[in-house]
Amino acid sequence: MTKHRPDYRFTRPGALIAALPAVLGFVPEKSLVLVSLERGELGAVMRVDLSLALAGEVGHLVEVAGASGADAVVAVIVDAQGAPCPMCNDDYRDLCDALTTALAEHHMGLYAAHVVDRIEAGGSWHCVDGCGESGTVEDPTASPLAAAAVLDGRRLYGTRDDLKAVVAVADPGHADSLVALIGEAASAREMDWREDPDGCGRRDVEAAIAAAARVCEGADLGDAEVAALACALGDVAVRDTLYALAVGSGAGQAETLWALLARTLPDPWRAEALALLAFSAYARGDGPLAGVSLDAALRSHPDHRMAGMLDTALQSGMRPEQIRELAGTGYRLAKRLGVRLPPRRAFGRRAV
Structure with missing residues (x-):
């Protein structure tokens, strides 16, 4: 879980998705990412492996979102296989239904849910619920949060494994x-x-x-x-x-x-x-x-x-x-x- 100062408002899904690497510190793959919203601004950002999320292990994420003071969350499902096929989203709809139920127990709502194939400039996203909305991911390196991370001295990693290598025993x-x-x-x-x-x-x-x-x-x-x-x-x-x-x-x-x-x-x-x-x-x-x-x-x-x-x-x-x-x-x-x-x-x- 990453807590970010709510300095930026995101009204475009492509911009929100592009900001995730700067907040998480790496580019998520095969992941469920929950972005909490606190009075319409970016709050805590949490990630779990997609396989675990599909198996029903989302309760802890919801609890953390609730503890952070969020009133709603945006769900971003990162999956190169599922994103190009809006008609193949049954699993993701079930996941979002489970999220909606769990969030309601903590007095929160699911503001939106998107599937994206890859988080890089030109990646494709669409909404999970079949609303018809879709678009492309903006350039993550041009995100205001990416610029803020660089100014703060934070290094951004290509994958979570790259980040874990920072603390892995070298020899x-x-x-x-x-x-x-x-x-x-x-x-x-x-x-x-x-x-x-x-x-x-x-x-x-x-x-x-x-x-x-x-x-x-x-x-x-x-x-x-x-x-x-x-x-x-x-x-x-x-x-x-x-x-x-x-x-x-x-x-x-x-x-x-x-x-x-x-x-x-x-x-x-x-x-x-x-x-x-x-x-x-x-x-x-x-x-x-x-x-x-x-x-x-x-x-x-x-x-x-x-x-x-x-x-x-x-x-x-x-x-x-x-x-x-x-x-x-x-x-x-x-x-x-x-x-x-x-x-x-x-x-x-x-x-x-």
């Missing part, structure tokens, strides 16, 4: 080879921590900030440094302090480091990097990246507390400005540890 063999090094680093850190817990935490936070700056300058991290960072992220005080970087002037550098660690570390250590990446993305309004990061984190560590909390918040439509309030804990911990964090920023975004 599983290399990741496995780090397990022994992480164990050695943990033993060494344990001795350091016993002598001076706050000093150990302070050095770990400072090391992470320095590593983030070097990575953004094009430097590579050695395996020993990666292993040490993995151990540092396992310390609750260090990890919770580092969440504050998401709202500071060095947020982009930190996010790049978390993405690198997510692609490099083995399970379950990568879950901490994924949760940090998800928080950073969520804080700057990048719901798609936050979502795939949380999916990966919970697969790596199903009981991860922060990942579970963020996933619940994202699925319920909690706004980024509310999430950013959690960074206050990090600043308080930094003060206790004696760490000087980058200053807070008003707001900004960065793509990984």
